[in-house]
Amino acid sequence: MSEFDLRTFLPYLLNQAAEETSLGFSRVYKDRYGMLRTEWRVLFHLGRYGDMTAAEIGRRAKMHKTKISRAVAALEAKRFVTRREDSADRRRETLTLSAQGRRAFDDLVVVAEAHDTRLTANLSAGERAVLIDCLQRLAGFGKGVEPAIDGYKQDEYQ
Amino acid sequence: MSEFDLRTFLPYLLNQAAEETSLGFSRVYKDRYGMLRTEWRVLFHLGRYGDMTAAEIGRRAKMHKTKISRAVAALEAKRFVTRREDSADRRRETLTLSAQGRRAFDDLVVVAEAHDTRLTANLSAGERAVLIDCLQRLAGFGKGVEPAIDGYKQDEYQ
């Protein structure tokens, strides 16, 4: 029988840790605002990094454009987001948080920060630094926006 | 504007890292054997930890029993897994890999090991050790099987 152990296999371990750590937070945005994961991601991008188009969110968050399209539609229905057509390029629509959307964002940021603090409470400062650094490298952050690989278009994740 | 940054928020970062690192491997089990993530997880549990029932896999892998039920049905249809009814308790069925299932497992283990090696190639031994340790703690590993929390039954994950 092989030495191979699932408990040190990164894709498995990362998925388990991701699910476990996401649970508490997802319960909040779900119960409090009826949001899905895709929706809070879009909300957070707009709230934290400012107005941008759906395509730009897609590149930053590595979400497929259909997910974004539906998340934006849902956020719009909740009156959290508004669209403004770009007059220079009529394909593009810039997305903005409404006042209500910003209130939800501000509220959820507090929850997220508290949740994150709780999650890292058992880690030393050094451990946390290494963890974040490794995860960012594994996630491909800090490479700007990924170069296209294997014939994938940048835009066409998932 | 808040200081909060998605790029250090663990639930987000872990999800991104998990997706990114899972991609290469999932392509293999999908293309080569038409498996889903749930299916390779079941296959790996049986291949690595020996015969067990669906419920036991569920406890170990924190997968909901419906996911397991369907994954097992799919693996059975592919002739990778067989069931054997427990004569002492006729509710339980012990699952076993067929010879064909074991070949698939052996093949995928090699792929998984190579993939994991590639993923950690840029990490120092120390970084890797810290990473694995932190992830196992975040994932709740090593606590045996989780105590019930908040009125969740052990069995009823997700």
Added chain:
DNA sequence: TCTTGTTGGTTACAAATACAACCATTACCC
């Protein structure tokens, strides 16, 4: 033994996701 509860497992239906196709607009280039 009855009856109430738990466990192992499947099924049905709703919600969410992936994937491909599509439309409109803009960019490139002959």
Added chain:
DNA sequence: GGGTAATGGTTGTATTTGTAACCAACAAGA
């Protein structure tokens, strides 16, 4: 300018997943 490709975004349909309900078998206590 006109054809071809690329980009931004939406929609339709097939797969997957989540959730609840269900059935059968066992457990425990009155």
